[in-house]
Amino acid sequence: MAITVTRLDEHWIASRDDEVIGEVHPWSAPNGKLRLFFDRTDPSAYEALIARINGPCLTTVNEADQPAVDALTALGFVPVRREVLLEIPVARTAFEVPPGYRVISAADTGIRKLMALDDALRDEVPGAEGWESDETSFREQTYDSPYFDPETYLVALAPDNSYAALVRIWNGPRPLPRLGLIGVLPAHRRHGLARALLSAAFNVLADRGAPLAIAEADDSNTASLALLRTFGATETGAELELARP
Known part of the structure; x- marks a missing residue:
């Protein structure tokens, strides 16, 4: 079924059949970089949410979440850094x-x-x-x-x-x-x-x-x-x- 994206305050929500399947919260960091924070996002929702974001941007994803990594790389994202969790x-x-x-x-x-x-x-x-x-x-x-x-x-x-x-x-x-x-x-x-x-x-x-x-x-x-x-x-x-x- 089709994915619907709506704006709420400063973030975007993706829904399918009235069920929320993803959120993205853009944030302009003090170093001028636009960072995207995704919440409860199904891999199928990334494309519709990212379509609302213009220009260069960054996001972080758990290395073990292969479906999310694959979905984002398919949309043109490339790895630039790796952070170790301790x-x-x-x-x-x-x-x-x-x-x-x-x-x-x-x-x-x-x-x-x-x-x-x-x-x-x-x-x-x-x-x-x-x-x-x-x-x-x-x-x-x-x-x-x-x-x-x-x-x-x-x-x-x-x-x-x-x-x-x-x-x-x-x-x-x-x-x-x-x-x-x-x-x-x-x-x-x-x-x-x-x-x-x-x-x-x-x-x-x-x-x-x-x-x-x-x-x-x-x-x-x-x-x-x-x-x-x-x-x-x-x-x-x-x-x-x-x-x-």
């Missing part, structure tokens, strides 16, 4: 902050300084190059987010009080805490700062009784993967980033 056991560790540095909660930072640090660190994350946040959106997605946790979103300050690094763990909406970002600016690397920040955040989770945390890392990001394996991270799967030119 589970990290939560346990207390004692990696100390390097001398001269100190750690504060993101709740105690200046929004513009934190935003600048976040943009700089994202610029080195595969797939997020060119990230430029605006203050309103950054505030909404950080301090105003229901998943913002001031005890697990931490910032490292250098001896001159400049912002040097951060770790960000979100608590929700997924069942397990999710490591969103761990990053150190180039001038402050090779001092154990990333390890110390991750230890501080994980110690909070351990005290709360959380057994595991989840994370993703580009499979070419050997430094991040090595760091997470230091904490016992194991691979649970992978996702493919697909691009339509």
Whole structure:
């Protein structure tokens, strides 16, 4: 039977015989790339939904979901990145902050300084190059987010009080805490700062009784993967980033 596509607010819904068979939520990321987030989408609905989207775009799909991968590649999408999915056991560790540095909660930072640090660190994350946040959106997605946790979103300050690094763990909406970002600016690397920040955040989770945390890392990001394996991270799967030119 024919597939009907209707627009609801900022997303599109595909239906067949009055049954919803797919949704797509387009999002213009701060690096200028259009990302598509599909929800409850049957492979047969991709073509009708994507027909509503103009120009270059990106989406992510589980590598093990072969019907979805096949449907998207048949529509002109090509793999551009692979992200490893990880589970990290939560346990207390004692990696100390390097001398001269100190750690504060993101709740105690200046929004513009934190935003600048976040943009700089994202610029080195595969797939997020060119990230430029605006203050309103950054505030909404950080301090105003229901998943913002001031005890697990931490910032490292250098001896001159400049912002040097951060770790960000979100608590929700997924069942397990999710490591969103761990990053150190180039001038402050090779001092154990990333390890110390991750230890501080994980110690909070351990005290709360959380057994595991989840994370993703580009499979070419050997430094991040090595760091997470230091904490016992194991691979649970992978996702493919697909691009339509």
